[in-house]
Amino acid sequence: MTRRAGDSRLSCRPIRGTILSASRVLSALHELLGSRGLLPAEAVEERYRVDVLGQRGEAPLSVMRPADTPQLSAALALCHAAGVPVVTQGGRTGLAQGQLPQAGEIVLSTERMTAIEEIDADAATATVQAGVPLQRLQERVEPDGLMFPLDLGARGSCTLGGNIATNAGGNRVLRYGMTRELVLGLEVVLADGSVLDGCKPLLKNNTGPDLKQLFIGSEGTLGVVTRAVLRLFPLPADRAVALCAVEDFECVKALLRHVRGVLAGELTSFEVMWDSYYRRAVPLLGRPAPIAPGRAFHVLIEASGADPALLAAGVERMLAGAIEQQIVADAVLAKSGAEIAELWRVRDLAIEASRQLDPIVPFDISVPIARMGRFVTEMQAATRAVDARCDVLVFGHLADGNLHVAVHAPPDRPDSFHAIERAVYGLVGRHGGAVSPEHGIGWLKRAYLGHSRSPAEIAVMRQLKAALDPRNILNPGRILR
Ligand code: ZN
Numbered sequence: 001m002t003r004r005a006g007d008s009r010l011s012c013r014p015i016r017g018t019i020l021s022a023s024r025v026l027s028a029l030h031e032l033l034g035s036r037g038l039l040p041a042e043a044v045e046e047r048y049r050v051d052v053l054g055q056r057g058e059a060p061l062s063v064m065r066p067a068d069t070p071q072l073s074a075a076l077a078l079c080h081a082a083g084v085p086v087v088t089q090g091g092r093t094g095l096a097q098g099q100l101p102q103a104g105e106i107v108l109s110t111e112r113m114t115a116i117e118e119i120d121a122d123a124a125t126a127t128v129q130a131g132v133p134l135q136r137l138q139e140r141v142e143p144d145g146l147m148f149p150l151d152l153g154a155r156g157s158c159t160l161g162g163n164i165a166t167n168a169g170g171n172r173v174l175r176y177g178m179t180r181e182l183v184l185g186l187e188v189v190l191a192d193g194s195v196l197d198g199c200k201p202l203l204k205n206n207t208g209p210d211l212k213q214l215f216i217g218s219e220g221t222l223g224v225v226t227r228a229v230l231r232l233f234p235l236p237a238d239r240a241v242a243l244c245a246v247e248d249f250e251c252v253k254a255l256l257r258h259v260r261g262v263l264a265g266e267l268t269s270f271e272v273m274w275d276s277y278y279r280r281a282v283p284l285l286g287r288p289a290p291i292a293p294g295r296a297f298h299v300l301i302e303a304s305g306a307d308p309a310l311l312a313a314g315v316e317r318m319l320a321g322a323i324e325q326q327i328v329a330d331a332v333l334a335k336s337g338a339e340i341a342e343l344w345r346v347r348d349l350a351i352e353a354s355r356q357l358d359p360i361v362p363f364d365i366s367v368p369i370a371r372m373g374r375f376v377t378e379m380q381a382a383t384r385a386v387d388a389r390c391d392v393l394v395f396g397h398l399a400d401g402n403l404h405v406a407v408h409a410p411p412d413r414p415d416s417f418h419a420i421e422r423a424v425y426g427l428v429g430r431h432g433g434a435v436s437p438e439h440g441i442g443w444l445k446r447a448y449l450g451h452s453r454s455p456a457e458i459a460v461m462r463q464l465k466a467a468l469d470p471r472n473i474l475n476p477g478r479i480l481r
Pocket of ligand 1: 169397
């Protein structure tokens with residue numbers, strides 16, 4: 001992977017003619033945060049440097065772990081005054097390498113800011129601190145008959161602050177939208193330490209530009225998300241999950257049309273696994289596959305609704321119709337909560353299945369559904385043209401037009417990583433797709449930002465960065481070079 005050259009010694013940039021020494025900044029931070037709140041370089045564990053795909057950043061100068069917004073704000077003000085760059089980390093599950101420290105940076109971790117401050121069942125809102133793991137909020141609101149609908153494989157370790165900063169997508173975007181749609185209010189600390197308190201639990205607040213939207217999806221480059229008011233939804237009385245084996249891509253599209261027609265608003269997920277993914281994932285289950293591998297596609301369908309009897313009847317009617325019309329070659333319907341979890345586990349094994357092709361080039365791309373079958377066939381050919389050993393694994397949120405792809409990069413060819421990127425992104429561009437529908441740009445995809453954003457849009461992004469972070473201390477080099 002490409003890394004910025006440089007050593008890990010602190011080299012503070014001159015601010016108004018002065019240069020603060022490393023030891024002065026770190027001792028001021030230590031005085032502010034205490035020994036629980038500031039880990040010196042020698043105490044920084046490996047987990048602050050690696051991502052789930054095994055990519056490794058540089059050794060940071062230290063790790064700041066503020067306990068609350070006032071501490072975080074004061075710490076950032078110190079870093080701002082000294083010109084010391086900071087990289088913010090939530091659960092470190094991002095796949096665009098934005099969270100990996102670069103030389104000379106201090107890690108700002110939200111791992112001590114984990115309070116669920118309030119659940120308002122009447123308003124259906126939750127007020128949370130940034131470091132709360134997604135799954136903890138999901139489980140906390142269920143006894144109140146509520147759900148927080150954002151869901152992704154990293155739910156146990158990703159944090160709500162990270163989900164917001166990266167505008168996470170996941171498995172239920174089809175019905176509930178991206179994270180952006182789930183945030184009502186946001187508290188953000190700007191680079192100079194000032195606190196932008198927009199934590200209002202209002203669905204409607206039409207009082208000028210919606211500032212929180214600037215920070216959602218800006219990957220920590222414009223401010224640090226510290227607290228949020230999130231939307232909750234009624235917990236569906238029941239869920240139904242089916243796994244279908246499908247012989248070709250035309251049938252996958254026909255199945256999507258059929259499922260939408262029968263289930264309408266009850267459809268929450270339509271996840272498609274190409275056989276290249278499925279046959280690698282099911283052996284990891286540690287039990288017999290729900291459907292034996294061998295078909296070209298396996299589709300995981302989830303529906304949820306307020307009336308269990310109606311839901312079950314709808315899903316059974318959907319499956320019977322799909323089999324009768326020969327859209328589906330084989331299908332299983334989960335009969336219990338345990339079986340639902342078992343079927344979802346096949347899809348949740350994405351990281352483990354992808355890593356069987358290590359080293360990989362990971363992709364998160366969108367392509368119009370009409371072109372998707374042809375796109376994948378062309379991608380397989382284009383990557384094999386780079387190197388005959390380029391194995392390709394594909395799965396994704398098909399109804400959102402969003403695919404995740406892992407391509408094996410032969411390790412004895414140092415040029416293969418970028419050659420594979422160029423081949424795949426070139427095809428994405430020709431098919432009218434986007435280079436990052438879900439995972440963000442981070443460090444990994446900066447060179448390809450121009451494939452999805454116009455020069456005028458990128459110029460506005462630069463103006464925003466300069467206005468909100470004039471000393472470029474927040475996640476410098478992410479998104480924009
Ligand atoms: Zn995804």
